[in-house]
Amino acid sequence: MDKLLLELKKQIIEQLNLKDLKPEDIGDDQPLFVEGIGLDSIDALELIVLLQQEYKIKLSNAEEGPKVFKSVRTMAEYIIAHQDQKQ
Amino acid sequence: MRRLQEKKHITASCRISRRVVYKNNKLLYTGTQDNLSDFLEGIYQVLNMHYPKYYKMDRLSRLGLVAAEVLMKGSFRQEKYQSDEIAVVLANANSSLDTDIRYQETIKTIPSPSLFVYTLPNIVIGEICIRHGIKGENAFFVFKQFDATFMEHYVSNLLDNHLARACICGWVELLREEYKAVLMLVEKEQSSRTLLFTKKNIIKTWEFDHG
Numbered sequence A: 001m002d003k004l005l006l007e008l009k010k011q012i013i014e015q016l017n018l019k020d021l022k023p024e025d026i027g028d029d030q031p032l033f034v035e036g037i038g039l040d041s042i043d044a045l046e047l048i049v050l051l052q053q054e055y056k057i058k059l060s061n062a063e064e065g066p067k068v069f070k071s072v073r074t075m076a077e078y079i080i081a082h083q084d085q086k087q
Numbered sequence B: 001m002r003r004l005q006e007k008k009h010i011t012a013s014c015r016i017s018r019r020v021v022y023k024n025n026k027l028l029y030t031g032t033q034d035n036l037s038d039f040l041e042g043i044y045q046v047l048n049m050h051y052p053k054y055y056k057m058d059r060l061s062r063l064g065l066v067a068a069e070v071l072m073k074g075s076f077r078q079e080k081y082q083s084d085e086i087a088v089v090l091a092n093a094n095s096s097l098d099t100d101i102r103y104q105e106t107i108k109t110i111p112s113p114s115l116f117v118y119t120l121p122n123i124v125i126g127e128i129c130i131r132h133g134i135k136g137e138n139a140f141f142v143f144k145q146f147d148a149t150f151m152e153h154y155v156s157n158l159l160d161n162h163l164a165r166a167c168i169c170g171w172v173e174l175l176r177e178e179y180k181a182v183l184m185l186v187e188k189e190q191s192s193r194t195l196l197f198t199k200k201n202i203i204k205t206w207e208f209d210h211g
Helices: A004-013 A041-055 A061-070 A072-086 B036-046 B052-056 B060-074 B097-107 B123-132 B150-158 B201-211
Strands: B009-017 B020-022 B025-028 B088-092 B140-141 B166-175 B178-187
Touching: A004 A072, A004 B052, A041 A072, A061 B025, A072 B140, B009 B060, B009 B201, B025 B036, B025 B150, B060 B097, B060 B123, B060 B166, B060 B178, B088 B123, B088 B150, B097 B166, B123 B140, B150 B166, B150 B201, B178 B201
Parallel strands: B088 B140, B088 B166
Antiparallel strands: B009 B020, B009 B178, B020 B025, B166 B178
């Protein structure tokens, strides 16, 4: 899990061009949007692309978005759950 | 009856091309970077902008944003105006083609939403307005080449008809590694360094350094 959390933080920084942030600046449970990291709606779309590109996971239900992208940990949990389903 | 038109002045200017930045015709920065993105980041650093959103923008918006920053910093007393009294009028030759090409590349795999939102040239104006809290009239025109006559008429019309009291206008052009930004700040009030806002002086500002 820790390895995935770190990997995700690096990928988020890269995908969203958050050049002023380092992985250690992002807390595992820190909210990604608004009062947390301050991501916006376009970033949300980029996170969907990230899941698709890096983990081959398609977010089938848009309503799941706010729950899945709440924090790096919720994203990691979603990835693990879907990778388990694939196996 | 023809209305008596007040004189308008170019109270500041900025020019970015060929790895050199001029502010009011004085050299501000010379870059040694190999590519445009690094050169623009060099200007960003020199200006101490501290604006994380910069890194999310496409290159055309970055060029426009740093040009506007150079133009306004230390020259523009923005507090004299209401946010809706400042207009932004820009033009270029290749619209958002530089980003359109990059976006087209992403379509081959998964289209990039963050690139897609920059596939319009007037987004540059939006980014400048967000950065500086400007809410006035704005327009982005695409011409084969810079048209000083059009710019003079259009901006004068805005100021003469009280649609704006100040205007940031000029050219923000970029395609691959070719780029040029020339911005002017036009106001009715004059200051120590002002030039009259006339076609002749617009061309003079445009042609400075013969670039």
